[in-house]
Amino acid sequence: MSATDPKQPPDLAAFAEHAARICGAAHVDFSPAGIAAASRTTAPWRSLIAGIVRPSSADEVASLITAAAATATPLYPVSTGKNWGYGDRLPAGDNQVVLDLGRMNRIIEVDETLAYAVVEPGVTQGQLFEHLQARQLALWLDCTGAGPDAGIIGNILERGFGHTPLGDRFRAVSGIEAVLGDGSVLRTGFSGAESSAVGATYPYGLGPVLDGLFSQSNLGVVTRMGVWLMPQPEAFAAAIVFIDDKAVIGPVVDRLRPLRLDGTLPSVVHIANDLRLLSGRMGFPQQRAGGERCLTAELRAALNRELGISPWAMSAGLYGSRRQIRASAARLKTALKGLPVRIRVLGGDTLRQAERAARLLNRFKIGRGLYRQIEDASAAIGLLQGKPTRHFLKGAYWRHPTMPTGADPALDGCGLLWLAPVSPHRGQDIDRLLALVEPLYARHGFDALLTLSLLNGRAIALVSTIAFNAEDQVEARAAADCYETIVKAAMAAGYPPYRLASGAMASAIDPKEPYWQAVARLKAALDPAGVIAPGRYAP
16 A cells, blocks of 8 residues: 555654664654754745654665655655755655755765766765865866755756756766665666676666666655766866847857857856846845835846846856867857857956955955956856855845845745746747746746756756745745746746746646656556655656
């Protein structure tokens, strides 16, 4: 009988006893205070958490899953729980026990010659970065903008993307260890063979490739992963492009496509709109907005002038020899020639000199706008070199009543939803998608904080933020409605989101589709008791 079968309710007390014996009582928390702390979320919806268990090893995970099956207790695995904007650590349904893998934080191996690391799910971006720095290894990791405390494996399993040439992060995985619903352990590719020397270097193995079964799924609990790293290049430069006319974003996208396809621009390219950049500089200007919930066109233009922000701004990384970088920069300038853009190519020395000059001017209260521009550029350039930063978490606080100094949007009470429809890499599609999305933001009373992420030469994700005041229930309901409206409209137009928030999965998945029927059959085979994350990417 399934753990989700209403005829067999969970025996939480029995599971808690099992869990205490497996993990130690200190790592099992079914207290109201513990549940309340784990339930802090940026999302506008809530799900009821039954408890929290924190294992320290794959063996403990396997024992917990066996105990969960015996007691019909659903488990919701999280790596570090920093899934901000997508539901944080909240399960996709009520009365699930959060399986917090944060204690499993070992960096098992780093190979400098072959440029890979093998890590557990609790390893964070900051932890791996510091490890590479401490060992003085000439390796860069790929980072997201979620900050140094965010986990690596959790984001990869959501098929998140970063900034470097390894920015399509799931494609830079080789060898996954996962615990299935019967407590057995599966190692994918050649990572399961003890005699194999290529488990973390050749992802496919013999037979079917099973890694994808554990991405955006509830078919197992991933406890280890091989992640490819980037050898530090001979030289690096960042291309920063200021786009001075919103109307030319389509032509810019079209002219960048050949450069992404042929590798001239090898990194993920990010193009942020002015509202995205404003949200990184300041909170919502309540007094100047005069009671409006989003910026008027006049106030938006005034803030852009005051802070020196252009309608769109782009960042991309150039890597290789100095000669290669000069050639790539020249091709970029040629591609965008004739458009109203300003291109700056910044090498490490150039940026450091600009930072020193800006700090000096800022000390004397001169050139503060320049200082903030360089601060923004420095954070973006750091990500292109695999340096995690908290800088871009500031955007989560756009609608927060105050501007906390912390860097945990969930703990600070931010209201935040992220959604990212995927479009073909064509200017006409981007123009169409923007024309669809921006009015829906305005209709629901929200500023459209947008970034175009050029994932490759064929696809672009429109990363869209709905920032809301979590203390205002009317605004929170409007945020949830805005999210669902945009997702449905974008899907109907042919632009589906590349991932979903935990509270929105049921409404976006059609159980009648053959694809999801096949997923259900896989679920029945690999997790017969149905205890792993019921409702997560599932019909």
